Amino acid sequence: MNKDVKDYRKRADIIKALAHPTRLFIVDKLADGELCVCKLTGLIGSDMSTVSKHLLVLKNAGIVEDDKRGLQVFYTLKCPCILDFLECSEKVISSKKNSL
Amino acid sequence: MNKDVKDYRKRADIIKALAHPTRLFIVDKLADGELCVCKLTGLIGSDMSTVSKHLLVLKNAGIVEDDKRGLQVFYTLKCPCILDFLECSEKVISSKKNSL
DNA sequence: GTTGTATTTGGCAAAATAGCCAAATAGTCC
DNA sequence: GGACTATTTGGCTATTTTGCCAAATACAAC
Numbered sequence: 001m002n003k004d005v006k007d008y009r010k011r012a013d014i015i016k017a018l019a020h021p022t023r024l025f026i027v028d029k030l031a032d033g034e035l036c037v038c039k040l041t042g043l044i045g046s047d048m049s050t051v052s053k054h055l056l057v058l059k060n061a062g063i064v065e066d067d068k069r070g071l072q073v074f075y076t077l078k079c080p081c082i083l084d085f086l087e088c089s090e091k092v093i094s095s096k097k098n099s100l
Numbered sequence: 101m102n103k104d105v106k107d108y109r110k111r112a113d114i115i116k117a118l119a120h121p122t123r124l125f126i127v128d129k130l131a132d133g134e135l136c137v138c139k140l141t142g143l144i145g146s147d148m149s150t151v152s153k154h155l156l157v158l159k160n161a162g163i164v165e166d167d168k169r170g171l172q173v174f175y176t177l178k179c180p181c182i183l184d185f186l187e188c189s190e191k192v193i194s195s196k197k198n199s200l
Numbered sequence: 201g202t203t204g205t206a207t208t209t210g211g212c213a214a215a216a217t218a219g220c221c222a223a224a225t226a227g228t229c230c
Numbered sequence: 231g232g233a234c235t236a237t238t239t240g241g242c243t244a245t246t247t248t249g250c251c252a253a254a255t256a257c258a259a260c
Contacts, residue, residue: 008121008128011189015124019116020218021108028108037237050219052238062196071227071236079195081188088181089111095179096162120248137207150249152208171206171257 017061018085022046023054026075030064031083036072117161118185122146123154126175130164131183136172 018024022044029035029043037055041048055075058064063082067074118124122144129135129143137155141148155175158164163182167174177183 005121008124010193011186012119012121012124014189014192015115015185016119019112019119021105021112022218024108024112024115038235047220048237049221049239052236053219056238062192062199068226068237073237079188079192081191084184084188085115086111088179088184089114091181092114092162092179093110099162138205147250148207149209149251153249156208168207168256173207 014061014063017057017063018082020054020057022051023058024086026051026054026058027063027077027082028086030075030077031080034067034074034076036074038072040075114161114163117157117163118182120154120157122151123158124186126151126154126158127163127177127182128186130175130177131180134167134174134176136174138172140175 018027025044026040029040037048037052040055041051044051055064055066059066059075063078064075065078067076118127125144126140129140137148137152140155141151144151155164155166159166159175163178164175165178167176
């Protein structure tokens with residue numbers, strides 16, 4: 001575990017960025033195309049500052065990109081392969097149900 | 101965000117279980133086949149109690165299964181699709197490098 | 201039964217995360 | 231310039247997570 005601890009840490013940082021219900025929701029919504037912060041805030045229902053911080057986490061992880069146009073900031077998904085994460089987590093959930 | 105908040109929470113729980121360098125390392129090692137706790141502890145280099153707790157997190161998430169044989173407990177990967185997570189995170193990392 | 205090995209559990213202190221509010225920033229319009 | 235809107239940042243507290251140690255458990259061998 002010594003040679004590439006850094007690699008595991010980098011990967012963990014990305015996965016950590018996804019490890020939150022609100023951020024998964026954001027990724028899900030962005031799958032259909034870009035959205036501005038105010039639109040996402042409306043969908044999520046918590047404080048805009050909270051949403052903005054979640055978006056920053058995703059941006060720092062390299063998962064989303066931002067594009068300021070006028071007063072609004074639009075966010076887009078940078079790596080669509082992220083969506084496979086959700087697909088796999090569904091499999092884990094259903095295999096869990098079956099083993100009960 | 102109201103109808104299926106629970107779904108997002110469930111998914112987040114699974115992803116959260118993966119969001120740690122040590123646990124990613126464990127998953128990576130288990131990809132080649134089952135391993136006992138003592139073997140993993142040797143590879144990781146931290147306290148066995150710590151490794152055991154990491155394994156519990158993965159088990160509760162439905163990602164690994166345990167099988168006690170004699171004194172040892174062997175852990176196996178339950179959903180190999182988990183490995184795609186790592187592949188995708190590599191893509192995010194490299195796309196991040198390119199955008200700097 | 202006792203001894204020894206593999207693993208889990210409990211407890212605790214340190215560190216990281218989350219979410220709210222208020223204040224700051226950036227851009228538009230008049 | 232001032233007023234207004236969209237977003238970010240700072241700060242604070244509450245909650246969660248981590249990792250170590252010591253103690254408990256489970257099983258094997260004698």
